Every structure is written in structure tokens, then in C-alpha cells.
Amino acid sequence: MERHLHIVSLDIPYPVNHGGLFDLFYKLVALHQAGVKIHLHCFEYGRTPQPELEKYCASVQYYERQCGHKGFSHKLPYIVASRCSAELTTNLLQDDYPVLLEGIHCTGILQDDRFANRKIILRLHNVEYQYYRQLADSTYSVFKKLYYLHESKLLKTYEAAIAHKATVILAVSEQDVATYRTQFGVKNIMHLPVFLPYSEIKSKEGIGCFCLYQGNLSVEENEKAALWLMEEVFSEIPAAHFIVAGKDPSRKLERAAEKSGHTCIVANPSEQEMQDMITKAQINILPSFNCTGIKLKLLNALFNGRHCVVNDAAVKDSSLSPACHIGTNAESFRQLVAQLYHNPFTQEEIVLREQLLQPVFNNDRNAKQLVNVIWQERVQQD
Incomplete structure (x- = not known):
């Protein structure tokens, strides 16, 4: 039986030129190698469509992110509101394949009742409200500080509500699992390590020079x-x-x-x-x-x-x-x-x-665990 999976990505995950894209891209590679037919949906802003993704995906579609004032909402965090897309919703409703949402950023469809009985997996990249609060502490700009604090406030309310609408949540760290369990009362959450381009330690013995x-x-x-x-x-x-x-x-x-x-x-x-x-x-x-x-x-x-x-x-x-x-x-x-x-x-x-x-960051093993979670409906609790 063929396994088909929609993946909604907050950005175009190639080229992999900064750390935030590692998990997005190398998860595609590992799932492809595990035999999954991936239907990738990417929000684009500042990056161009990439033919390289077609090597690992059965289909790739791109959607414009509504940046600036077009993406603002009084009720939704900007990272979510700017990625709400009627075209994406229509495409996902064409079949009943499970959907993997890459980040809180891509969870707009969880507000749509038409997805109430759909298997939806949320990949949690951060506890976003905490991340934005810490961004506020790091900036020297008063305008940015106010924006980050406002976004953090919206995100805390949003994350608490949306977390219970996903079938299962897969966090990148044990710390984020603990936060969602204790602060939001989420039970259907587990740790799935990030997917990386490295499979062995290549550190060199001796002394470096800087x-x-x-x-x-x-x-x-x-x-x-x-x-x-x-x-x-x-x-x-x-x-x-x-x-x-x-x-x-x-x-x-x-x-x-x-x-x-x-x-x-x-x-x-x-x-x-x-x-x-x-x-x-x-x-x-x-x-x-x-x-x-x-x-x-x-x-x-x-x-x-x-x-x-x-x-x-x-x-x-x-x-x-x-x-x-x-x-x-x-x-x-x-x-x-x-x-x-x-x-x-x-x-x-x-x-x-x-x-x-090496026992933790093993792409093959972690891809098999992800496949098991999606298609056998068995969540391994920590």
C-alpha cells in the first residue's frame, strides 16, 4: 500500500543555508527513502521555487506568504495569519491523506472544521510564545520589542488552543514536550529528534587555530x-x-x-x-x-x-x-x-x-518512528 503524506512547510526548505532548514529538508529526504509519497506545500517569501525538491516529493506546490499589512490579524499571530491560504485549503481537501504541519506557522487549517476528522501531525519547532518573548529581550529597537511582545501574547493564547486540535505533536526537544504538557495540558505529544545532514562524528583530533x-x-x-x-x-x-x-x-x-x-x-x-x-x-x-x-x-x-x-x-x-x-x-x-x-x-x-x-540523531530510525506514528496511530509516550 502506498503511503501519501501532505507536508506544509513554513518556507521553501532548499537550499539548506541556515540551521532552521535542516529539519525541514532532511526529513523530506529520510521520508522519501522510507518510501513515503510526499506532497509538499511551501510558503514562499524571498526564496525561489527549487527543482531539487522534486527529487524527493511526488508533487511540490508554492503559495505566496501575505507579508506586511496583508498578513496582519487582530486575533491571529502574524506568523500564522500571513500563511493562511484558501488555495492551500482547497488543495488539501482534494483527498484524505494525513497532513504534517511544519511549525505553529502553518496551523491555520486547524481552525477549519472541515479538517476536524483529518489526521493532522504538528511538528513543533519551538514553544513560539517563549521564543518571541526572548526575541523581545534581545532587540535594541523599541518598535521591534513592542511587536515581539504583542506576538508573544497572541501566540501564548493561540498555542494553548491549537495544541489540542492536532492528532499528535512532535517536538524537537524534551524541554518543549514538558512545557506543552505542564502549561497547556497536552497529552498527545512526543519528542522526535531533528533530522540532520550528519550521520557520524567527523571531529578531528589535535589543535585548531582559532x-x-x-x-x-x-x-x-x-x-x-x-x-x-x-x-x-x-x-x-x-x-x-x-x-x-x-x-x-x-x-x-x-x-x-x-x-x-x-x-x-x-x-x-x-x-x-x-x-x-x-x-x-x-x-x-x-x-x-x-x-x-x-x-x-x-x-x-x-x-x-x-x-x-x-x-x-x-x-x-x-x-x-x-x-x-x-x-x-x-x-x-x-x-x-x-x-x-x-x-x-x-x-x-x-x-x-x-x-x-548517534543513537539520538539517526535519520533512518527517526523516519521509521514518524511513519509509525502517522500510519499505525501509535504514539510512543516518553
């Missing part, structure tokens, strides 16, 4: 982390070479790097260039200013890099802590950098990562 912070630098939270590292950590240890790499760094960040004298900004590196830097770094240093979801750039560093230095928020309630060096403030970060900068990365640390990561 410290690296990487991420989408156009995101204020990431810019804030990079500035904090420059001003509070590496300003006190000029002997350590520091590279900040990622998408669209601001002029503010570039000026701060020029002022520091020993920080280098690598703007918009290719995927291959970024992976090369992660591999060659002595320390991947990745503090986070939010504790929602799972940090995909940290997973990348753990699979491919040497020493990883993080703060508590980056590994909160995750199984990644034993593979990381955890600092609590600028002084402890400085001490960890001084301790690790000339300390060889060893085979023992590689073995630890293999034991921690």
Missing part, C-alpha cells in the same frame, strides 16, 4: 551574542584569534570587529566554507540568549568541530551538556578559552560524542 562563533548574523539575538563575545570575552584575551562568521552581518558588528583588532568577520560564507571553519576551529564558542527549541548550530559543531563552549541556555534540559564546556558568565568564558585554546581535542572526546549523539 575560536569561532557562527550563525545567521542578521538575527538580533545572534548579533547580540557575537558582540558580547567580542566586548566581554575576547577583549581580555587578545592572544586568541576570534572569527565571527555568518549571514548578513550589520555595519555595527563590522565596526566592533574593527575596533577589537583581533576579530575577523566572515560575511556570507558558502556552506562548504562554513563547514571548513567549524572543522578547523580549536573552539566553537556558542552562547545563546534563548533556551527554546534545539540549537542546530551547536549540533553541527558537535558532529564536526573540536571543543564547544556554551552557556546554560544553549543546552538547557538537553542531553548535549556532557559534550560541552559550560560557562555561566564572561569571566568563566574567558577561563574556558584560556584553558582549551592550546589543549588538544582527543579520541576520548570523539567517542563520548558518538555515544551521546
Whole structure:
């Protein structure tokens, strides 16, 4: 019997040029390899249709996201209202295949009674109301702070209501499972690890030649982390070479790097260039200013890099802590950098990562678990 599945994606999941797309794209690959006929529905804004997706999907359709004032609603969060589409609804109602919604962003159809008896699986990428509240804490813009706080308020009410309308929810972290259970009383939720492009630890033994912070630098939270590292950590240890790499760094960040004298900004590196830097770094240093979801750039560093230095928020309630060096403030970060900068990365640390990561982040196994949840209606509770 053929298995057909609609997947509604909040964005076009290719090319995979930032962490948020890893789970979206590599889940398609794994489900395709498991024999699932995927009917992909993508909202597009700023990215163009991608023929590459047709390799893994039986059909691919694109819908314009209603950005700006067209996507605003007094009742719905903007991330949801801007992705409500009558055309999408019509297409999904042409058959009775199960539907996988990628993120709270794509849950507009759950308000439609015509889907009341449909099998709907929600992939939870974050506890979104918490994420937006933390975005408010990270921004320097009063306008953006007010927007994020308003969106967070709408999202908290919306998430509490919508969570009970999905057949099952699949969260990317155990922490998000716990939040939905305790705050929203949701029972039909389980942890399904993110799908990744890595299947084995490729970290190299020995000593690298710089410290690296990487991420989408156009995101204020990431810019804030990079500035904090420059001003509070590496300003006190000029002997350590520091590279900040990622998408669209601001002029503010570039000026701060020029002022520091020993920080280098690598703007918009290719995927291959970024992976090369992660591999060659002595320390991947990745503090986070939010504790929602799972940090995909940290997973990348753990699979491919040497020493990883993080703060508590980056590994909160995750199984990644034993593979990381955890600092609590600028002084402890400085001490960890001084301790690790000339300390060889060893085979023992590689073995630890293999034991921690490979059993959890296994695309084949996790795809089989997803197939089991969708077609056998059996949810494995933690």
C-alpha cells in the first residue's frame, strides 16, 4: 500500500543555508527513502521555487506568504495569519491523506472544521510564545520589542488552543514536550529528534587555530551574542584569534570587529566554507540568549568541530551538556578559552560524542518512528 503524506512547510526548505532548514529538508529526504509519497506545500517569501525538491516529493506546490499589512490579524499571530491560504485549503481537501504541519506557522487549517476528522501531525519547532518573548529581550529597537511582545501574547493564547486540535505533536526537544504538557495540558505529544545532514562524528583530533562563533548574523539575538563575545570575552584575551562568521552581518558588528583588532568577520560564507571553519576551529564558542527549541548550530559543531563552549541556555534540559564546556558568565568564558585554546581535542572526546549523539540523531530510525506514528496511530509516550 502506498503511503501519501501532505507536508506544509513554513518556507521553501532548499537550499539548506541556515540551521532552521535542516529539519525541514532532511526529513523530506529520510521520508522519501522510507518510501513515503510526499506532497509538499511551501510558503514562499524571498526564496525561489527549487527543482531539487522534486527529487524527493511526488508533487511540490508554492503559495505566496501575505507579508506586511496583508498578513496582519487582530486575533491571529502574524506568523500564522500571513500563511493562511484558501488555495492551500482547497488543495488539501482534494483527498484524505494525513497532513504534517511544519511549525505553529502553518496551523491555520486547524481552525477549519472541515479538517476536524483529518489526521493532522504538528511538528513543533519551538514553544513560539517563549521564543518571541526572548526575541523581545534581545532587540535594541523599541518598535521591534513592542511587536515581539504583542506576538508573544497572541501566540501564548493561540498555542494553548491549537495544541489540542492536532492528532499528535512532535517536538524537537524534551524541554518543549514538558512545557506543552505542564502549561497547556497536552497529552498527545512526543519528542522526535531533528533530522540532520550528519550521520557520524567527523571531529578531528589535535589543535585548531582559532575560536569561532557562527550563525545567521542578521538575527538580533545572534548579533547580540557575537558582540558580547567580542566586548566581554575576547577583549581580555587578545592572544586568541576570534572569527565571527555568518549571514548578513550589520555595519555595527563590522565596526566592533574593527575596533577589537583581533576579530575577523566572515560575511556570507558558502556552506562548504562554513563547514571548513567549524572543522578547523580549536573552539566553537556558542552562547545563546534563548533556551527554546534545539540549537542546530551547536549540533553541527558537535558532529564536526573540536571543543564547544556554551552557556546554560544553549543546552538547557538537553542531553548535549556532557559534550560541552559550560560557562555561566564572561569571566568563566574567558577561563574556558584560556584553558582549551592550546589543549588538544582527543579520541576520548570523539567517542563520548558518538555515544551521546548517534543513537539520538539517526535519520533512518527517526523516519521509521514518524511513519509509525502517522500510519499505525501509535504514539510512543516518553
